[in-house]
Amino acid sequence: MDAVEGPRSGPIGAYATSPAAAPGAAVTGAVATARAVEQSPVGGRGADDARAVNLRLASLRTAADALTAAASWAPVTATASSPSVVAVASPAAAAAAVDVTVSQLASTTSLVSTREASLSQRLEEATLGFPVDVIRDGQKIASLRPGAGTMNEIAAALRKAGDLGVTAVAISVGDGKYRLQLTATKSGKDGSFELARPTQPPRPEGPLLPGDEPVSAEGTDFEVVSTGADARLRTSDGRTLTSPTNTFTDVLPGVAVTVVQAGPDPVTVTAKPDTARVVDGLRAVVDATNAALDQIEHGAATSTSAADLAEALTAPVAAGGAARVGLRVGAEGRLTFDEEAFRAAHQADPAAVRAVVAPTSTAGAPADGTGGASQAGIVERLIDVTGRAALSAEEPLAGVRAAYQRQQPQLEGLLSSLQQQSSWLGGHLAGV
DSSP states (O other): OOOOOOOOSGGGTTTTTOTTTHHHHHHHHHHHHHHHHHTSTTSTHHHHHHHHHHHHHHHHHHHHHHHHSGGGGOOEEEEESSTTEEEEEOTTOOSEEEEEEEEEOOBOOEEEESOOBOTTOOBOGGGGTOOEEEEETTEEEEEEOOOSBOHHHHHHHHHTSOSOSEEEEEEEEETTEEEEEEEESSOSGGGOOEEEOOOSSOOOSEEOOTTOOOOSSTTSSEEEEEOOBOEEEEETTSOEEEESSSEEEEEETTEEEEEOOOOSSOEEEEEEEOHHHHHHHHHHHHHHHHHHHHHHHHHOOOSSOHHHHHHHHHHHHHSTTSGGGTEEEOTTSOEEEOHHHHHHHHHHOHHHHHHHHOOSSOTTSOTTSOOSOOOOOHHHHHHHHHHHHHHHHTHHHHHHHHHHHHHHHHHHHHHHHHHHHHHHHHHHHHTO
């Protein structure tokens, strides 16, 4: 039997020379071919390394994107020197401080019936002192005429009487007895109201007539528990502020102040840069950059050399300005972060630090919005590097495809040779 000739070039040519040698050698040769591709600089290990670098670069991009968000640079945190005042800063707050002296807390108008009854007792409306007129800001709002019923039924009828700014509930006074409490639905002076006995003829709704303005609930069957008043405080810069609630939004720009206790002693409200969140975000960027550098050094097959890619990642920090915010490139080519130096710089001038690290402008635009050329922040430049490096790191996958495409004609020739060997063996066995 003549030998069945196969391709003489490449990894297959060395073994496809005879019927006896071809079948076993074919398997060995195919494995060798796959291993050759897998171990080639553009395939297998190189592609795995490139993908690993891309994962590290993606992590860096995530950390960097987070640090460019305005919320990550919460400008200030607000504190008060006494628990009698609670201060909360919004993202728009600015660093500042002021002393406040709280002279009065906000209160809500509340009246309670002088007569009491059990919850099961049926009452005529007159038993509790109805009807009564509701007076607010010198005007009659409405007359309250709940009708007869139990204490709870009368309270429910009053709650359904319309948007009068008054609500009603039965409150326990002990020994199974209850009184009817009427309360303003809004705290402060604007929500306050008074009760007055109806006149004959009945006073019309709207402004009261001269001499008909009630000054209290005297003459009715209700007594005053509290009157509506605004909270009041004075600031060390000479302002007197009032609020229908106990919260003030204009003590400091972007800082909400809630007072919980009045007193003669001033309380210092301070809004200062919130450095902790920014420190955590910048440390995450540094750690992610160093992880990418470690992976590059491990051996990645990219179109850009490892040295060039490492230089691109460290260049934003190696440039001027980074050292004054605590960022440097160490002796081993890794980023270092001096947290103490960063905190000191950020406390002194948070806007200047952000301009160096991650300005609010987009890359290449000045942070002050005046137009013209401007250096992008460190984080923006890292984001740019991650985008360009990630694209080049995908190229090894194209190399893998090209390597297999080059081997395809040889593998097809091998398959044809195996088919011929199969036919020869089949004929030989049939003649035995």
